[in-house]
Amino acid sequence: MTVDTWCLTLEAPLEKAQALETILETSILMESEYPPTLSYFEQPGDANWKIELFVTGTPDENMLKALLRDAALKSVPYSLEKLEDRDWVSESQKLLKPVEAGRFYIYGSHDADSLPQDTINILIDAGQAFGTGQHETTWACLHTLDTIADTVKPKTILDLGTGTGVLAIAAKNLWPDSDILATDIDPIAIDVTVQNMDVNDVKISDKFGDKGIRCVTAEGLGHSSFTEYGPFDLITANILAGPLIDLAPALTAILRPGGTLILSGLLLTQEKEVLDAYRHQGPDNTLNWEMGRVEKGEWLALKLIKPLV
Structure with a gap:
């Protein structure tokens, strides 16, 4: 059985990314069979960091919005995209x-x-x-x-x-x-x-x-x-x-x-x-x-x- 993977992407200061990481660690999402993973990267010349949250299975967008709200990211624009079904590690x-x-x-x-x-x-x-x-x-x-x-x-x-x-x-x-x-x-x-x-x-x-x-x-x-x-x-x-x-x-x-x-x-x-x-x-x-x-x-x-x- 193939399980879909989705990626939520946004940009925010480092402290916001770290706050999101802390909140995610205690989220009910971490109790799922495929817990989400979070990555964030510094962008040269930009005060905002690129944040990527990967979710396996159909995402609960309301829960994702609640995570962003708790990390004071409610008003930050984001994209939620289904990834192509590929072995991303190998690729x-x-x-x-x-x-x-x-x-x-x-x-x-x-x-x-x-x-x-x-x-x-x-x-x-x-x-x-x-x-x-x-x-x-x-x-x-x-x-x-x-x-x-x-x-x-x-x-x-x-x-x-x-x-x-x-x-x-x-x-x-x-x-x-x-x-x-x-x-x-x-x-x-x-x-x-x-x-x-x-x-x-x-x-x-x-x-x-x-x-x-x-x-x-x-x-x-x-x-x-x-x-x-x-x-x-x-x-x-x-x-x-x-x-x-x-x-x-x-x-x-x-x-x-x-x-x-x-x-x-x-x-x-x-x-x-x-x-x-x-x-x-x-x-x-x-x-x-x-x-x-x-x-x-x-x-x-x-x-x-x-x-x-």
């Missing part, structure tokens, strides 16, 4: 071309028969977590890791907001003797990371000292694993500008002096605000980071090296 994977970033080659299983030689090949299929390598911010982080691979020798690494785990897996390939902590606030992302580690033959660890990757669901930096693994020689944080700014004191504190911090998920227009947050750390609020940057389209990755004193 989306076929559209994803391999990504080359320095020595890294990120590919989907549909390209497994044509892998190049002399590259670090990482299999990441499109799925329920962020980070196939396609997005400019993931590419910029991979490129930055490649540029520091021959000069930096980190023993402890944190991948904050790991998504699919692609950056943690990339780091493990560069520095096989390192202990890596990969964290995300989303348990689905952690499940995806573990799956991707398995298909890429990367060691999964459950404690510091195993020289593998430990995967932890953690909101904020209060989880005990941060204390167990930190301070860190290298931190990658490909999240969003807002959280990067909010986490500036905590990330600075758990980065070892001389350590490298890679920040991404920010637009070019957000660079100054993010940099200011990190420069205003330290005992006198004037931390003099050594800085590098990689641009990709409208997006940016920052490389910051913490002063030794």
Whole structure:
């Protein structure tokens, strides 16, 4: 039996999208056989985010309107469209071309028969977590890791907001003797990371000292694993500008002096605000980071090296 899939699409500020996500999590819709899924994406040059709510089966439009009303989105125009009956996961994977970033080659299983030689090949299929390598911010982080691979020798690494785990897996390939902590606030992302580690033959660890990757669901930096693994020689944080700014004191504190911090998920227009947050750390609020940057389209990755004193 074929079950129809519908997509409700609208645009709104990030806080409205997050409010809708919170309300949806406690909605009666989540108790159905096929619970809905919500995605929202930042749009360069636009204050509004694109929001897509996918519903399987005939949608109850009154219930959908109630969700929008509860998220203060009642007056926002939206479209509700039935999707063509296709295997959308398979179709989306076929559209994803391999990504080359320095020595890294990120590919989907549909390209497994044509892998190049002399590259670090990482299999990441499109799925329920962020980070196939396609997005400019993931590419910029991979490129930055490649540029520091021959000069930096980190023993402890944190991948904050790991998504699919692609950056943690990339780091493990560069520095096989390192202990890596990969964290995300989303348990689905952690499940995806573990799956991707398995298909890429990367060691999964459950404690510091195993020289593998430990995967932890953690909101904020209060989880005990941060204390167990930190301070860190290298931190990658490909999240969003807002959280990067909010986490500036905590990330600075758990980065070892001389350590490298890679920040991404920010637009070019957000660079100054993010940099200011990190420069205003330290005992006198004037931390003099050594800085590098990689641009990709409208997006940016920052490389910051913490002063030794």
